[in-house]
Amino acid sequence: MNSTAVLSVEAMRAAEQAAMNAGISEWELMQRAGQGAARWVMRMAAGRPVTVLCGPGNNGGDGYVIAGCLHAKGYKVRVIAPVEPKSETARKARAAFDGEVMGRAALTDPVVVDCLFGYGLSRNAKGEFANLLEELAASDCYKIAIDVPSSVESDSGSVLGPLPRYNLTLALGAWKQAHFLMPAMASMGALRCVPIGLALNDASDQSTTAPRLTAPAADSHKYRRGLLAVVAGSMPGAPLLSAEAAMHAGAGYVKLVSDHSHPDAPADLVIEQDLDAVLEDERISAVLTGPGLGRDDEARKRLSRVLGSGRPCVLDADALHLLRPDMLKGADVTKLCLTPHEGELATLCESFGVTLQSKLDRARRLHDVTGMTVLAKGPDTVLADREGMRFFPRGSSWLSVAGSGDVLAGIVASRLAVHSDTMRACEEAVWLHHEAARRAAPAFSASDLACALIPAMASFL
Ligand SMILES: NC(=O)C1=CN([C@@H]2O[C@H](COP(=O)(O)OP(=O)(O)OC[C@H]3O[C@@H](n4cnc5c(N)ncnc54)[C@H](OP(=O)(O)O)[C@@H]3O)[C@@H](O)[C@H]2O)[C@@H](O)CC1
Ligand SMILES: [K+]
The missing domain is CATH 3.40.50.10260 (YjeF N-terminal domain)
Known part of the structure; x- marks a missing residue:
């Protein structure tokens, strides 16, 4: 074999x-x-x-x-x-x-x-x-x-x-x-x-090889299947996209914590405003923040509150620009997942004193120095975690579309809400992202990609 x-x-x-x-x-x-x-x-x-x-x-x-x-x-x-x-x-x-x-x-x-x-x-x-x-x-x-x-x-x-x-x-x-x-x-x-x-x-x-996902347990209800909070910030579009992707990737319940009105949100997405109240809910099993978060003081505060919640967490986009080593004091880093693209990876390396040049070396070292799971996404996505590096077959080049990363972050967070394993969540998410791209018609938009997750899930059950 x-x-x-x-x-x-x-x-x-x-x-x-x-x-x-x-x-x-x-x-x-x-x-x-x-x-x-x-x-x-x-x-x-x-x-x-x-x-x-x-x-x-x-x-x-x-x-x-x-x-x-x-x-x-x-x-x-x-x-x-x-x-x-x-x-x-x-x-x-x-x-x-x-x-x-x-x-x-x-x-x-x-x-x-x-x-x-x-x-x-x-x-x-x-x-x-x-x-x-x-x-x-x-x-x-x-x-x-x-x-x-x-x-x-x-x-x-x-x-x-x-x-x-x-x-x-x-x-x-x-x-x-x-x-x-x-x-x-x-x-x-x-x-x-x-x-x-x-x-x-x-x-x-x-x-990596294709993941095997399982249907929810026979006695599941929406809270036990994974309750995910997507914490938005100054921009409404990106976190909504992440939340929609998350709704199609296995979590039983997705809440968008946002001050915006989101007239285009699907009826079955719950939108709440009180971040503290959401994070205090014991049933929350994972949190995603970063897409559309912004980079101002208010965004930094929201990120700190998310990190302080102690929940398994996916940090993407603006959260990766705001993250500093001192914010991780007291955090259980094994519950944290970073999903940087190349530019965000460079920023993170600067913030955490990693001076290596190649994507592979950077991702590996960033994991080694922080303990967090690092999914360095792009046309050649690599995953750095406790067990070593993980590599993936080539995905569709149509994935190079605005919002594709927001969708990926939503999938990682959804999988994390389901089972709390950062490394497994990242592996499953990359495969789901690739499979959704394969199933969506060419030249898809990020929203099309999020919808194509529904048939994509069926490929791995
Ligand atoms: N070892 C094993 O058990 C097994 C190995 N296996 C096979 O061996 C391969 C690795 O073999 P390898 O180490 O001999 O290297 P290889 O890639 O053939 O070339 C090295 C030669 O090229 C030269 N050279 C390099 N760059 C050059 C350049 N730009 N322009 C010109 N010359 C250049 C270099 O010269 P030097 O740098 O020493 O001057 C050296 O002479 C591996 O990929 C697999 O196919 C399998 O059979 C399974 C068992
Ligand atoms: K060759």
């Missing part, structure tokens, strides 16, 4: 070393990787001629093994290798391949397998490597990247050379971080993982 472990290059090298210490040679690992990948290549090529691009390292070594498997099955296959292999195991794989190897040739075959660089890419791909990648990008052949696309840095997902759009990317042994990070993720096409027998059970970072 495929593991969901997501490994950094350092962790990957350690896992491979552990396998070798247990008696599985690097040669054997390469055979497993190459043979497993070759099965996918044959499935996709379906008899058509294949070109394999081989680089100087073990990724190139995998390429020779793949080419050898295809050759043995009667495929017309050739290798293009701008340089000879450098690593010992790759040299052995090169020597074992008795098919055609060329230094340079036009990419005319209908299927091309890219094994120029794997997770060992350490600098910009230049010269003949860049030329090949550029030619591959311009070709309309079926493109398969082995392990990672060759111009992609495995840990950061950043791009160090011409980046073709692949049809299929085959992760070898385990997922790498780049498989879930932009801009790399957008170029990878379908993603599959080829197991090679590494022991991955201790890996803390994981990709």
